[in-house]
Amino acid sequence: MRRALLRWTGLMALVVVSAVGASGCSSAGAGGAGGTKVTVLAAASLTEPFNAIKDEFTKQHPALTVEVSYGSSSALASQITNGAEADVFASADQANMAKVTGGDLVAGAVEVFARNTMAIVVPTGNPRGIRELKDLTGAGLRISLGAPPVPVGKAAREGFAKAGLRVPAATEEPDVKAVVSRVALGEADAGIAWVTDVRATKQGVELVEIPAGHNVVSDYPIVRLAAGKNGHGATALIEFIRSKSGQDILRRYGFQTI
Amino acid sequence: MILGAVAALLFVLPLIGLVIRVPWPDLGTYLADPRVLDALWLSLVCSLGATVVCLVFGIPLAWLQVRVSFPGRGLLRAITTLPVVLPPVVGGVALLLVFGRKGFVGEPLYNLTGISLPFTTAGTILAEAFVAMPFLILTIGGALQSMDTRLEDAARTLSASRWTVFWRVTLPTIRPSLIAGTVLCWARALGEFGATITFAGNFPGRTQTLPLAVYVALETDTAAAITLSMVMLAISLGVLIGLRRHWFGVQ
Numbered sequence: 001m002r003r004a005l006l007r008w009t010g011l012m013a014l015v016v017v018s019a020v021g022a023s024g025c026s027s028a029g030a031g032g033a034g035g036t037k038v039t040v041l042a043a044a045s046l047t048e049p050f051n052a053i054k055d056e057f058t059k060q061h062p063a064l065t066v067e068v069s070y071g072s073s074s075a076l077a078s079q080i081t082n083g084a085e086a087d088v089f090a091s092a093d094q095a096n097m098a099k100v101t102g103g104d105l106v107a108g109a110v111e112v113f114a115r116n117t118m119a120i121v122v123p124t125g126n127p128r129g130i131r132e133l134k135d136l137t138g139a140g141l142r143i144s145l146g147a148p149p150v151p152v153g154k155a156a157r158e159g160f161a162k163a164g165l166r167v168p169a170a171t172e173e174p175d176v177k178a179v180v181s182r183v184a185l186g187e188a189d190a191g192i193a194w195v196t197d198v199r200a201t202k203q204g205v206e207l208v209e210i211p212a213g214h215n216v217v218s219d220y221p222i223v224r225l226a227a228g229k230n231g232h233g234a235t236a237l238i239e240f241i242r243s244k245s246g247q248d249i250l251r252r253y254g255f256q257t258i
Numbered sequence: 259m260i261l262g263a264v265a266a267l268l269f270v271l272p273l274i275g276l277v278i279r280v281p282w283p284d285l286g287t288y289l290a291d292p293r294v295l296d297a298l299w300l301s302l303v304c305s306l307g308a309t310v311v312c313l314v315f316g317i318p319l320a321w322l323q324v325r326v327s328f329p330g331r332g333l334l335r336a337i338t339t340l341p342v343v344l345p346p347v348v349g350g351v352a353l354l355l356v357f358g359r360k361g362f363v364g365e366p367l368y369n370l371t372g373i374s375l376p377f378t379t380a381g382t383i384l385a386e387a388f389v390a391m392p393f394l395i396l397t398i399g400g401a402l403q404s405m406d407t408r409l410e411d412a413a414r415t416l417s418a419s420r421w422t423v424f425w426r427v428t429l430p431t432i433r434p435s436l437i438a439g440t441v442l443c444w445a446r447a448l449g450e451f452g453a454t455i456t457f458a459g460n461f462p463g464r465t466q467t468l469p470l471a472v473y474v475a476l477e478t479d480t481a482a483a484i485t486l487s488m489v490m491l492a493i494s495l496g497v498l499i500g501l502r503r504h505w506f507g508v509q
Contacts, residue, residue, distance in 0.1 A: 072477070074477045078476070150477060170459065173460060174455070185358060
């Protein structure tokens with residue numbers, strides 16, 4: 001009996017090991033139903049404005065419902081190239097949009113609907129007195145950056161290059177929210193993030209602006225996808241996002257509008 | 259039988275999915291990439307380090323939980339099993355709140371010594387040990403519970419000290435479970451992702467183990483991510499096949 005139990009525990013453990021081993025990936029919210037539902041894949045940095053846009057849009061179009069799945073733009077792009085059934089893709093940069101526009105995956109033109117700029121994120125009260133990019137090279141500072149392939153990590157390195165600086169990172173985070181949370185939790189003394197992500201963080205951080213000369217602007221493109229079942233709804237949503245009401249919402253969350 | 263086959267497919271198909279996408283001709287190039295070698299080396303160092311930590315502290319804890327009766331023993335058992343079911347990311351956050359620079363252990367430690375575990379290799383080892391140790395404790399605890407204690411009693415009547423009994427009688431008796439528990443613990447540490455990236459961050463050569471490298475590689479280079487995954491699969495599968503006799507009684 002005990003032996004059996006032991007063996008069973010071993011098996012259970014084996015299952016858990018293999019299940020937990022590769023966590024961290026999310027799947028697309030692919031909805032099959034056509035007609036009334038518009039399925040959107042959107043960059044994680046769009047979470048707050050797109051939730052507001054969703055509410056406002058469905059108020060104006062009561063016959064439609066909108067379902068948004070948020071994730072890093074690169075993860076969403078690979079979901080699309082692997083056949084995710086969605087109507088609209090909103091990316092945080094052109095590089096990830098370019099991954100889906102090559103073939104016959106998109107229906108319609110790619111349009112830029114917002115812009116984001118970089119900022120230095122520091123703990124509330126700015127205890128290390130950081131005023132500009134150059135201050136990040138100070139001895140003993142722990143800096144949180146995005147990993148080089150992540151848009152915010154790539155942009156930060158471009159900014160450093162423009163300013164002629166070498167800033168060593170303490171950690172290379174997989175997405176911009178993680179960059180900010182390192183600072184919010186006090187593990188990092190500063191980081192480089194998009195303005196909107198710093199503003200969206202409720203506690204523990206504030207932003208230090210980066211002058212235009214050293215800043216990097218990221219264009220946010222949007223496109224209708226060919227695999228979607230609700231082309232009409234998708235077009236209406238994209239039009240709404242580019243209209244004054246949509247742009248007002250985006251501006252409220254710190255985006256620069258078109 | 260059909261249901262069993264369906265279940266088997268659930269495990270076999272993803273494996274096939276990976277294998278057929280491996281860029282075999284470029285395998286050598288990918289594996290020789292210094293970042294891959296760094297991650298592989300760091301993974302081995304950290305997982306072995308975590309296993310040593312687990313053995314040094316986990317065996318006494320398992321012994322304590324089985325052989326010594328004290329109030330709250332059941333609760334302690336539950337708590338030490340928790341990382342098995344807890345999402346590793348939550349475990350990582352919990353570790354940060356304790357050992358982070360603002361944590362209630364980490365802050366005094368940092369102020370006194372200037373040592374801070376997050377973003378260090380030691381932090382990676384701690385995160386891996388936290389997640390992996392329960393597997394060792396569970397396996398050894400089970401063996402301690404089911405072993406014939408009369409052997410230990412006999413040794414004691416022959417005036418062996420407590421330490422000698424443990425070292426010469428108890429450990430050799432539970433040897434198969436000790437080996438299985440150690441390997442299981444090591445394998446779990448090797449595959450650790452959530453607690454590591456949350457607590458120790460991600461920096462090549464310092465805290466970026468193979469699972470983290472896979473995750474970051476997925477952002478840009480799917481082929482590299484698949485190749486790295488194959489390396490992990492090969493290591494894990496090798497270990498599990500080596501252990502199959504223990505679990506399934508295959509001769």
